[in-house]
Amino acid sequence: MRAYKSQKIQVYTTLTILTLVVMFPIYYTFVMATLNSAQSYSYPPRFIPSSHLLENMKEAWRNAGMGRLMFNSAFSATIVAVAKICFSILAAFAFTYFGNFKGKYLFFGLILITHMLPLPVRLLPTYDMMKTFGWVNTYYALTVPFFASATGTLLFRQLFLTVPTSLADAARIDGAGPLRFLWHILVPLSKTNMGALFLIEFNYIWNEYLWPLIITTTKEMRVVQIGIKILLASEAQAADWNIIMAGTIMAMLPPLIMLLIFQKTFMEGFSMKEEK
Amino acid sequence: MNTKFPNRFMPYFLLLPSITVILIFFLIPTIRSIYQSFFRVSPFGDRRIFVGFGNFSRLFTSSAYVNSLVRTLIFAGSVVVIGLVFCVIVAALLNQRLRGMSIYRTFFIWTYAISPAIAGTVWALMFNPATGPVVYLIRLLTARTMNWMNDSNLALAIVIIAAVWKMMGYNVIFYLAGLQTVPDELLEAASIDGANGIKRFFKVTLPLLSPTTFFLLIMNMLYAFFEVFGLIDIMTKGGPGNATEILVYKLYRDGFIAIDIGFASAQSVVLFVFVTILTILQFKYTQQKVFYG
Secondary structure, three states: OOOOHHHHHHHHHHHHHHHHHHHHHHHHHHHHHOOOHHHHOOOOOOOOOOOOHHHHHHHHHHHHOHHHHHHHHHHHHHHHHHHHHHHHHHHHHHHHHEOOOOOHHHHHHHHHHHHHOOHHHHHHHHHHHHHHHOOOOOHHHHHHHHOOOHHHHHHHHHHHHOOOHHHHHHHHHOOOOHHHHHHHHHHHHOHHHHHHHHHHHHHHHHOOOHHHHHHOOOHHHOOHHHHHHHHHHHHOOOOOHHHHHHHHHHHHHHHHHHHHHOHHHHHHHHHHHHHO | OOEOOOOOOHHHHHHHHHHHHHHHHHHHHHHHHHHHOOEEEOOOOOOEEEOOOHHHHHHHHOHHHHHHHHHHHHHHHHHHHHHHHHHHHHHHHHOOOOOOHHHHHHHHHHHHHOOHHHHHHHHHHHOOOOOOHHHHHHHHHHOOOOOOOOOHHHHHHHHHHHHHHHHHHHHHHHHHHHHOOOOHHHHHHHHHOOOOHHHHHHHHHHHHOHHHHHHHHHHHHHHHHHHOHHHHHHHOOOOOOOOOOOHHHHHHHHHHHOOOHHHHHHHHHHHHHHHHHHHHHHHHHHHHHHHHO
């Protein structure tokens, strides 16, 4: 829509005000992370950054063992995202290229049903199962239960349905088996979807809180999100917000940077997800 | 659908990884949740007594649980209404063909990458009773002091603000995607007919966005019920009193702290019923949408 000049000004003004409102908490988070201890307690609060960011980050890094936590989060998020992509590509391939094999709709229903079973619905038994497997406080527990993906399966299935049948016919006539067809034709076609799914799932696991909280018990296995809780607990007596916020910034940066760099891929992935 | 590769075993082989994970980590645990909800289990797990619907009648006669249910509904309702109204307006503004909109867009979608726990930390700082900037500004403007550590309604309000803020990115992303489907010609026709910006928004854009709104309604509900655990745990731990003890938080407390397994399992089942209703609604609606489109 073309807008008139007065309308333009209205739109810009409104958006600028709203931007300031929604960005202010993050600006203040940053300011707080740059203050020294005395400044962080000052009243009225200080709204201008100071110069202690690196110190605070070091302190948070040491205090919560951030290095290990960041590694654990990045490692499990990567593993889960990759596994979800592989598992859902295979499943989507099964659903789109093999006609009506027996049990197809049952399996499809099973995959969709994961949407209906968020963790709280099965919290205690899943935890018990981890105990039975001896997986409590391991990377297995942080990753394997997340490997199936209804979103991914739907995403790839939708894409595969748009691939012309003639391609598969040609492949078959040339004597290529289904796995070769998948690897050489479908996988290259799925790159955008794979990218979008990776970002979505990495973000999801990186930001997961409840499961790591109950399933990890030692400092070595904790993840970044729990690191914030550790910082809050260790600093809470004195409420050293400058240290807490320095840790918070570290915990939020990786998925945020990914989002900002790959914003376009992200948006594409989302608009496809919605059409399911 | 026609068979493109005649192979009897291949599809099962391809589905094996996903189905195995789903059976072991989704289906069996859910069935066990339902099963356990009919028993009373001793904290050490060594004795279990069949109590039928005993745990459920305990649930709905427990004032703590009913309170938690009511609090959750208030919380979820507010998150959905405030979030969707705010975000549809923002998205409509961002959708104007004006210079610099892509930068503005970034300002509104980035909270997608923020976790609920981090959103909780950020807003706990903003409303920190001693030196929080929002508390300070309000004191400056109204001379009123506020402390959400002992004001239960305020605590709930702040938790809602944090939750809406975190979900803003997601909502704006989907509304922007939805707005791509609103044809420019319709808006232009409306403006030729003399409809101003606000009228066009209400008469043309909003009705055409209703599929997106419905989708987001469901997603926000699920979010408010299931995904905000970290936010609550960081900000209030369910307090003050039980003011922000939403269902998932209560489930965690009863299951992992009080270790009342039957009671917690019954809570899982109630949540399951709730998700089922939402899913059926979504299914019905999306099918309609296919028919409609």
